[in-house]
Amino acid sequence: MASAEGQQHPLGIYYKIWILLFVLSGFSYAVDYFDVQGALRWTLVITFMFLKAGFIVAIFMHAVWERMALVLTILGPPTVLLLLIGFMSIEGSYTEEARFAYMGHDRDAVALTPAELHGEEGEEEH
Amino acid sequence: MSEATANEIGPHEGITGLVDDWAADKQAYHVPWGKAMMWIFLVSDTFIFSCFLVGYLNVRITTTEPWPAQSEIFALSFGGDPIPLILIAIMTFILITSSGTMALAVNMGYRKEKMKTFWLICATAAFGASFVGMQAFEWTKLIVDEGVRPWGNPFGAPQFGSVFFMVTGFHGLHVSAGVIYLLWVAFRVKRGYYDEKGFEIVEIAGLYWHFVDLVWVFIFAFFYLL
Numbered sequence: 001m002a003s004a005e006g007q008q009h010p011l012g013i014y015y016k017i018w019i020l021l022f023v024l025s026g027f028s029y030a031v032d033y034f035d036v037q038g039a040l041r042w043t044l045v046i047t048f049m050f051l052k053a054g055f056i057v058a059i060f061m062h063a064v065w066e067r068m069a070l071v072l073t074i075l076g077p078p079t080v081l082l083l084l085i086g087f088m089s090i091e092g093s094y095t096e097e098a099r100f101a102y103m104g105h106d107r108d109a110v111a112l113t114p115a116e117l118h119g120e121e122g123e124e125e126h
Numbered sequence: 127m128s129e130a131t132a133n134e135i136g137p138h139e140g141i142t143g144l145v146d147d148w149a150a151d152k153q154a155y156h157v158p159w160g161k162a163m164m165w166i167f168l169v170s171d172t173f174i175f176s177c178f179l180v181g182y183l184n185v186r187i188t189t190t191e192p193w194p195a196q197s198e199i200f201a202l203s204f205g206g207d208p209i210p211l212i213l214i215a216i217m218t219f220i221l222i223t224s225s226g227t228m229a230l231a232v233n234m235g236y237r238k239e240k241m242k243t244f245w246l247i248c249a250t251a252a253f254g255a256s257f258v259g260m261q262a263f264e265w266t267k268l269i270v271d272e273g274v275r276p277w278g279n280p281f282g283a284p285q286f287g288s289v290f291f292m293v294t295g296f297h298g299l300h301v302s303a304g305v306i307y308l309l310w311v312a313f314r315v316k317r318g319y320y321d322e323k324g325f326e327i328v329e330i331a332g333l334y335w336h337f338v339d340l341v342w343v344f345i346f347a348f349f350y351l352l
Contacts, residue, residue, distance in 0.1 A: 018229070029211065032210060035197075042352060053343050056225065056339060056343065057336075067139070069156075085180055092187030096190060109282075
């Protein structure tokens with residue numbers, strides 16, 4: 001519990017969370033490295049993200065040990081952002097759909113990669 | 127520590143404690159005022175970063191031009207084939223390492239181990255500085271080699287550049303400010319400035335530093351991975 005004595009906790013928990021954060025980051029990177037795509041990519045990346053964020057706030061920033069008055073001040077206001085995210089995705093999807101439907105934008109356009117732009121260096125013969 | 131901050135805490139925890147803290151016509155947050163203010167600053171900073179990230183969400187959804195492949199743009203080659211996103215992964219690990227050393231510094235501060243605290247904060251600042259260095263390298267690579275600009279790039283959606291420079295730039299600014307702040311605190315710890323006042327300042331500086339790491343967790347996921 002929080003008091004004027006400050007936040008003193010055994011070192012062990014910090015080491016455990018530290019290692020856990022490394023592992024979770026490793027997992028996130030692995031998602032990209034092994035080129036997982038689609039819904040699974042989103043699920044994995046967002047799960048690892050929230051786990052990491054949760055552990056940082058809870059343990060490193062000591063939120064689990066603070067009194068509820070402070071915790072709600074920290075975590076309460078940002079929850080309204082969920083509403084903003086929801087509104088902006090609905091609005092965004094509508095805009096995108098309108099651009100496809102009425103402005104003739106290409107649905108199947110594909111991004112270029114640096115390799116395509118610079119040419120594959122190994123393949124060029126001089 | 128100082129009696130001034132020890133405004134009496136009622137007997138209750140949880141919801142009853144919440145009602146007590148807000149209703150008793152006294153101090154609501156039973157933490158040093160500096161810590162309460164840092165938390166309030168961080169909540170407001172959360173909103174600023176959220177504005178950027180929600181703005182990114184909106185342009186990412188609305189743009190009909192294809193979004194550039196981050197995995198390949200941020201790949202780096204160490205002699206062999208380019209490894210996807212490797213620089214960003216290294217930066218992520220560096221920031222987590224610095225968060226760990228900071229957590230230990232806070233702990234050592236409360237144990238009044240001044241020199242350990244000093245060196246741990248210095249290590250944190252050094253990791254932070256190397257993070258900014260890598261970011262400078264990444265920016266240079268994108269601007270000079272790839273021709274990415276805030277208004278356009280050769281890969282796809284022009285919004286990629288604006289979001290990239292805005293979001294990573296604002297985060298990098300936070301890291302740079304954090305490095306200066308940490309070094310300032312570290313030297314005051316070493317000089318014995320907090321021997322009388324107590325070492326809450328290390329925890330407060332730590333909150334800021336962990337927040338910077340926290341923001342990077344979201345940037346890493348939303349901008350680089352998704």
